[in-house]
Amino acid sequence: MTDRPRSAPMPAALRAGRPPRHPALAHRCPWCGAAENARCTTRSGRTRTVRLDPCPARLAAWATATAVCPTCQTAPGYPCHDNGIPLPDTSPVHNARYTEAEEPAA
Numbered sequence: 001m002t003d004r005p006r007s008a009p010m011p012a013a014l015r016a017g018r019p020p021r022h023p024a025l026a027h028r029c030p031w032c033g034a035a036e037n038a039r040c041t042t043r044s045g046r047t048r049t050v051r052l053d054p055c056p057a058r059l060a061a062w063a064t065a066t067a068v069c070p071t072c073q074t075a076p077g078y079p080c081h082d083n084g085i086p087l088p089d090t091s092p093v094h095n096a097r098y099t100e101a102e103e104p105a106a
């Protein structure tokens, strides 16, 4: 018989580690074509490699679809802009929007 309490709280360090699955994976990847809930892949030559992290374009699409942008006040589903001018393809989403998407509004 073991009487040790089993309800010990999980160490915060464990929970704060890498999430097993990025929320962006719920969206199809516009870059590599990975389906919903599938991991992104990169093509190098003939081989397809599974990426650990979603493609940047997928993160951008996810942030755009889920969050209001704190920088340009754009509603979910609409792309970021700077005073009406679309952001460059290299960084199409304001950084603050990624943060906003990761922490859903309470």
Ligand SMILES: [Zn+2]
Residues within 6 Å of the ligand: 029, 030, 031, 032, 033, 034, 039, 040, 041, 054, 055, 058
């Ligand atoms: Zn991808």
Ligand SMILES: [Zn+2]
Residues within 6 Å of the ligand: 069, 070, 071, 072, 073, 074, 079, 080, 081, 093, 094, 097
């Ligand atoms: Zn923005």
